[in-house]
Amino acid sequence: MKKVFLILCAVVALASCKKNEVAGDNGCISQRQKKSFGLNPADSLAALQLLNNNHMPTNDIQMERIELRDTINGTHIYQYIAAIQLIKGLPVLSDDFGYNFRDGIYQQTSGKKYTSVSLDTHPTLSLRLLRSLYMAETKKNNNATYSANFKDSCLVARFGYYNLNAGTGNETPNIIKAWAVTPKNADYPVAIFRDDNGNTIIYNTGIVSF
Secondary structure (H helix, E strand, O other), X not given: OHHHHHHHHHHHHHHHHHHHOOOOOOOOEEEOOOOOOOOOHHHHHHHHHHHHHOOOOOOOEEEEEEEEEEEEOOOEEEEEEEXXXXXXXXXXXXXXXXXXXXXXXXXXXXXXXXXXXXXXXXXXXXXXXXXXXXXHHHHHHOOHHHHHHHOOOOEEEEEEEEEOOOOOOOOXXXXXXXXXXXXXXXXXXXEEEEOOOOOEEEEEOOOOOO
């Protein structure tokens, strides 16, 4: 009788778990905090040295593009480092920024760099649910054949912060926690979801129409 009772308890507990479980996709998806930009190692070292020479921090950025040898009329050498800002170890997904140098001396910062974020670093959405949300967006925004071929693809999700006012002209930051999801070995299609409710902020196929 005791064994039967224990089995019944286990069945009830399992049913309860399934009842409260959010529907999602069991396919291939992994989390990765930093995106690979394929930078030349020698350029990366030179860029780090450039930042160090100008007493600039290097632990709060991930470099994504480096230009070290641009010249104008042969007079000056201009350098540029485009980067993604890291806050509390998480990337800012909404916008990037760049450091501008002339003859190795810092000139100005272009784009947007944030001073701080009051939010914590704990995510709400599961990877399983993110995959389901991404596949739904892919199906909605692409043709049926593309979506059908895409359903077995592996995905990568990056968790970070997103400024909802980025690109709107409103300079007051409205920062939330968000996810950027892409195919494992491609930059597009990219979807960005709110972490608090799963709503889609942006879906970009990467296709530009002229």
